[in-house]
Amino acid sequence: MKHVVVIGGGVAGMEASAKLSEMGVAVSIVEKADKLGGKLNRWDRLFPNSRPASDLLAKLQSGMGKDIRKYVNAEVSSVRQSLKQFDIALSNGEDFKADAILISTGFDVFDAHRKEEYGYGIYDNVITSADLEKTFRKGETLKTASGKKPQRVGIIHCVGSRDEKAGNNYCSKVCCITAVKQAIEIKEQNPEAEVFCFYMDLRMYDRHFETIYKEAQVKHGIQFIRGRLSEAFENADGSVMLKAEDTLLGKPLKINVDMVVLMAGMVPSSGNRVKEQLNLTVAEDGFFNVADAHYESSGTNVPGVFVAGACTGPKTMENTINEARSAALAIKEYLR
Amino acid sequence: MLVFDWFVLPFTLGLVYLVVTLLVKYFRWVKNLPVDEFAKVKKGVLSTKTFSAIREVFLESLLHRKIFKVNPLLGYMHTSLAFGWFLLILIGNWESRIFYHGHVSPPYVPIFFRFFNPHPVGFKLEAMFSFLMDLTLLVVLSGVTLAWLKRMRSRFFGMKKTTVLHMGDRFALASLWFIFPMRFLAESFTSGAYGGGHFLTANSGAFFAGFLPVESLVYPAWWAYSLALGTFFVALPMSRYMHIPTEIVLIFLRKYGVSEQSIFTSYTQVEINSCSRCGICIDPCQLASSANIRGVQSVYHLQSIRNCAVDNDKSLNCLMCGRCDNVCPVGIDIASIRKANRKQQAAQKENVYRYVPEGNAAKADVIFFAGCMTHLQPSVKKAMTGLLKHAGISYWFMDESGSVCCGRPLMLAGKEAQARELMANNKAKIVASGAKLFVTSCPICYKVFKEEYGLNIEVMHHSEYLLQLVESKKILVNRQDVKAVYHDPCELGRGAGIYAQPRQLLKSVVSLQPVSQDKENALCCGGSLANIKISNPERKMITADAVSVLTANNPDVLVTGCPMCKRTFAQASSVRVLDIAEVLSGALVLKQPTALIKVKNEERLAIQPVLIR
Numbered sequence: 001m002k003h004v005v006v007i008g009g010g011v012a013g014m015e016a017s018a019k020l021s022e023m024g025v026a027v028s029i030v031e032k033a034d035k036l037g038g039k040l041n042r043w044d045r046l047f048p049n050s051r052p053a054s055d056l057l058a059k060l061q062s063g064m065g066k067d068i069r070k071y072v073n074a075e076v077s078s079v080r081q082s083l084k085q086f087d088i089a090l091s092n093g094e095d096f097k098a099d100a101i102l103i104s105t106g107f108d109v110f111d112a113h114r115k116e117e118y119g120y121g122i123y124d125n126v127i128t129s130a131d132l133e134k135t136f137r138k139g140e141t142l143k144t145a146s147g148k149k150p151q152r153v154g155i156i157h158c159v160g161s162r163d164e165k166a167g168n169n170y171c172s173k174v175c176c177i178t179a180v181k182q183a184i185e186i187k188e189q190n191p192e193a194e195v196f197c198f199y200m201d202l203r204m205y206d207r208h209f210e211t212i213y214k215e216a217q218v219k220h221g222i223q224f225i226r227g228r229l230s231e232a233f234e235n236a237d238g239s240v241m242l243k244a245e246d247t248l249l250g251k252p253l254k255i256n257v258d259m260v261v262l263m264a265g266m267v268p269s270s271g272n273r274v275k276e277q278l279n280l281t282v283a284e285d286g287f288f289n290v291a292d293a294h295y296e297s298s299g300t301n302v303p304g305v306f307v308a309g310a311c312t313g314p315k316t317m318e319n320t321i322n323e324a325r326s327a328a329l330a331i332k333e334y335l336r
Numbered sequence: 337m338l339v340f341d342w343f344v345l346p347f348t349l350g351l352v353y354l355v356v357t358l359l360v361k362y363f364r365w366v367k368n369l370p371v372d373e374f375a376k377v378k379k380g381v382l383s384t385k386t387f388s389a390i391r392e393v394f395l396e397s398l399l400h401r402k403i404f405k406v407n408p409l410l411g412y413m414h415t416s417l418a419f420g421w422f423l424l425i426l427i428g429n430w431e432s433r434i435f436y437h438g439h440v441s442p443p444y445v446p447i448f449f450r451f452f453n454p455h456p457v458g459f460k461l462e463a464m465f466s467f468l469m470d471l472t473l474l475v476v477l478s479g480v481t482l483a484w485l486k487r488m489r490s491r492f493f494g495m496k497k498t499t500v501l502h503m504g505d506r507f508a509l510a511s512l513w514f515i516f517p518m519r520f521l522a523e524s525f526t527s528g529a530y531g532g533g534h535f536l537t538a539n540s541g542a543f544f545a546g547f548l549p550v551e552s553l554v555y556p557a558w559w560a561y562s563l564a565l566g567t568f569f570v571a572l573p574m575s576r577y578m579h580i581p582t583e584i585v586l587i588f589l590r591k592y593g594v595s596e597q598s599i600f601t602s603y604t605q606v607e608i609n610s611c612s613r614c615g616i617c618i619d620p621c622q623l624a625s626s627a628n629i630r631g632v633q634s635v636y637h638l639q640s641i642r643n644c645a646v647d648n649d650k651s652l653n654c655l656m657c658g659r660c661d662n663v664c665p666v667g668i669d670i671a672s673i674r675k676a677n678r679k680q681q682a683a684q685k686e687n688v689y690r691y692v693p694e695g696n697a698a699k700a701d702v703i704f705f706a707g708c709m710t711h712l713q714p715s716v717k718k719a720m721t722g723l724l725k726h727a728g729i730s731y732w733f734m735d736e737s738g739s740v741c742c743g744r745p746l747m748l749a750g751k752e753a754q755a756r757e758l759m760a761n762n763k764a765k766i767v768a769s770g771a772k773l774f775v776t777s778c779p780i781c782y783k784v785f786k787e788e789y790g791l792n793i794e795v796m797h798h799s800e801y802l803l804q805l806v807e808s809k810k811i812l813v814n815r816q817d818v819k820a821v822y823h824d825p826c827e828l829g830r831g832a833g834i835y836a837q838p839r840q841l842l843k844s845v846v847s848l849q850p851v852s853q854d855k856e857n858a859l860c861c862g863g864s865l866a867n868i869k870i871s872n873p874e875r876k877m878i879t880a881d882a883v884s885v886l887t888a889n890n891p892d893v894l895v896t897g898c899p900m901c902k903r904t905f906a907q908a909s910s911v912r913v914l915d916i917a918e919v920l921s922g923a924l925v926l927k928q929p930t931a932l933i934k935v936k937n938e939e940r941l942a943i944q945p946v947l948i949r
């Protein structure tokens with residue numbers, strides 16, 4: 001029986017493993033965290049329909065049958081290609097041979113400390129979108145550092161994305177809609193709160209996105225301000241003054257908010273040691289190159305090594321799941 | 337008795353042309369100096385400054401001491417050519433003077449002495465002189481060989497790049513390369529035919545006589561030598577060799593206190609003509625070494641000004657890091673020339689910033705000015721205000737709720753009129769506050785407040801002030817078990833000469849590790865506001881290289897005194913980057929203990945939350 005090793009046990013890795021296993025391939029899945037599920041463990045509700053992340057996770061888990069060997073708290077420490085096979089060693093001492101490899105290492109959330117001017121880690125009331133999800137997932141209400149309900153919240157788009165200075169020129173694709181989603185969720189928790197989104201332009205490209213955006217404005221009164229944040233000052237009471245340029249009005253603007261949420265973008269997953277060992281190429285954005293952008297998005301420059309999910313660039317959950325299935329098919333075809 | 341032969345004409349005419357051209361040029365340049373600068377020259381001429389200028393001419397123009405320091409082989413090349421040639425002329429004059437019993441003869445006589453007196457019978461000192469002349473000629477020839485090698489292979493000199501030549505230079509260079517080999521041949525043939533010479537030319541003469549009709553070659557060889565000299569003299573004013581005489585003028589003017597102004601003056605002409613195009617300024621330029629940006633370095637910039645062919649790239653694609661100023665053996669004030677050039681190119685507009693509100697001043701002893709860059713690094717701002725409060729200083733945070741720019745970025749871009757407008761706004765507030773001390777956490781601001789504002793209160797960089805507060809025990813600190821390296825910001829180090837205070841301050845709290853390139857030789861972080869041409873990927877290459885030099889010994893933290901450097905490094909460094917104020921605030925003793933000896937752990941703000949993310 002042919003054996004496939006899946007590196008990365010998030011959404012893409014889980015779905016691809018399930019499909020490969022269904023097709024009669026032996027699968028081992030390696031995950032560095034203590035459980036499978038990746039970022040789904042951290043998100044609360046998913047756009048576009050507010051479905052709980054745990055619900056989707058349960059669905060993915062149902063496909064992870066006994067046949068699939070699961071290694072958690074483990075990382076690939078070395079990979080070597082020998083003829084048509086790969087020798088793989090894990091950090092837990094385990095090693096095995098594989099006929100193909102699927103890389104589904106996903107992405108890291110941009111480290112917002114790197115945009116120090118926004119005050120993350122320095123000002124008490126500046127958090128990231130990932131922090132906010134965590135709060136929601138725990139079922140807590142959003143509070144300022146001094147324990148009050150924020151009456152005004154500023155949401156900053158494109159933190160660490162589309163930013164040459166941060167070294168990331170690309171758009172992270174999902175943060176605009178996440179901002180709209182989270183803005184609505186903040187309003188649902190506290191309808192009196194005022195929420196301001198500072199955006200460069202809004203990327204409402206997918207099905208239902210425009211509808212949600214419209215709802216955010218009409219139903220929830222969320223204000224969208226076009227202009228990039230230039231600076232954030234902390235006031236003595238811990239509130240934050242945001243300075244930006246409203247590029248639609250052509251005026252500089254100052255506004256005080258109780259809390260700031262930074263829409264941290266997606267960056268290529270760090271610690272991807274397999275990259276060098278397999279001589280895989282990445283594009284200038286740091287994400288893996290695919291064999292053919294239109295026709296072979298699961299292949300790489302190395303035969304037998306496949307990719308799926310956000311390790312080839314920012315994408316939504318449903319795109320990730322579709323890619324996982326398509327990678328499973330491509331692998332099955334390759335193993336024939 | 338007049339010795340003469342037609343072949344001396346090319347040399348003599350060339351020399352006359354050269355001397356007249358130079359005198360006219362130099363006279364004009366000195367006369368056209370700005371009034372104040374000219375007054376300095378008049379005052380200086382009759383002072384001891386003249387003597388020290390003569391001394392420097394000897395050390396630099398002849399011995400090339402500074403080039404020796406930077407690159408001994410290159411130094412030897414320059415010295416052997418310049419000083420060797422000088423000795424040839426000096427000894428030749430001496431010889432002919434003694435020989436002709438002190439008769440003053442035309443300048444060509446000592447030069448062509450051996451032609452007129454191949455083997456002077458009965459001249460008692462002949463042996464000594466011909467030995468000295470041979471020795472000096474040998475030294476000069478070794479210099480010519482090295483110059484030739486340098487053209488062929490600059491790596492031989494440990495230099496990555498040598499300069500690119502232009503037409504006028506090629507002409508002069510070719511004739512210069514000809515001069516000494518021709519002299520060597522002329523003297524050898526003469527000795528081969530008529531005897532005379534010493535260890536070099538006597539032997540080579542005998543050697544050539546073995547297979548060449550040396551007697552009939554003597555005359556053409558002396559013609560060729562004279563022609564080479566004449567050509568060189570005529571080409572010199574149009575070539576880079578103009579630097580040889582001009583550097584002497586430069587040394588005198590500089591000694592008299594003449595300096596670059598904010599616009600081009602005739603002193604600028606003297607400076608750019610003093611550039612020997614040695615190319616020493618290319619190697620330290622990180623634009624070249626890290627980002628592979630060529631053709632914009634100072635040697636090319638000066639050359640383009642001289643040829644009236646400055647393009648935007650040459651004047652604007654520069655970090656103004658000062659690393660080239662630091663090594664230029666001629667001591668050309670490269671940075672000021674570049675600034676003046678930028679000013680010349682930029683539109684000067686009045687009343688651009690009329691909309692900026694005047695703002696109010698608060699009374700205080702000390703002003704703290706963060707500047708826009710510190711505002712982008714809130715952790716620095718927080719550390720500074722924390723330290724000032726801790727020390728109980730009565731201070732006014734001048735730009736707490738948004739700053740009016742200090743003016744330096746506009747200055748660096750050449751927009752001086754616009755900059756002055758902002759500066760007037762800031763200055764009014766500083767004066768109104770009645771403060772006695774102005775402290776800023778930004779070296780870029782520091783430089784302009786200190787040098788251009790004309791404030792009559794003291795201006796300090798925060799590292800200087802914090803050191804004072806630590807030394808006067810207004811701030812009590814605990815030593816931390818942390819290995820740190822310090823990065824000298826360009827504007828603070830080479831720009832303002834502040835190297836010691838930040839180091840001393842750091843040594844009081846952490847253990848400071850050495851860095852291979854520091855102080856005057858420190859690298860630029862790559863973030864410089866002065867370069868508006870460079871692309872972000874190019875900046876990144878510079879930053880990455882600087883970070884790897886700084887963190888070569890795996891320090892725990894990389895410390896700097898500039899929010900701009902901090903911001904730039906933070907994007908590229910895996911080692912934590914901190915401002916000096918943050919390090920200090922992390923090492924702060926919170927409550928002032930009665931005895932300084934022991935401080936309990938809970939009484940201090942641990943450094944850990946600051947150092948480790």
Ligand code: SF4
Nearest residue numbers: 158161171172175176
């Ligand atoms: S999706 Fe929106 S917020 Fe995210 S990077 Fe793209 S434009 Fe910016």
Ligand code: SF4
Nearest residue numbers: 611613614615617664
């Ligand atoms: S500017 Fe100075 S270092 Fe550069 S080529 Fe000229 S003389 Fe040499």
Ligand code: SF4
Nearest residue numbers: 621654655657658660
């Ligand atoms: S100032 Fe710096 S960047 Fe500019 S030419 Fe000199 S070394 Fe290069």
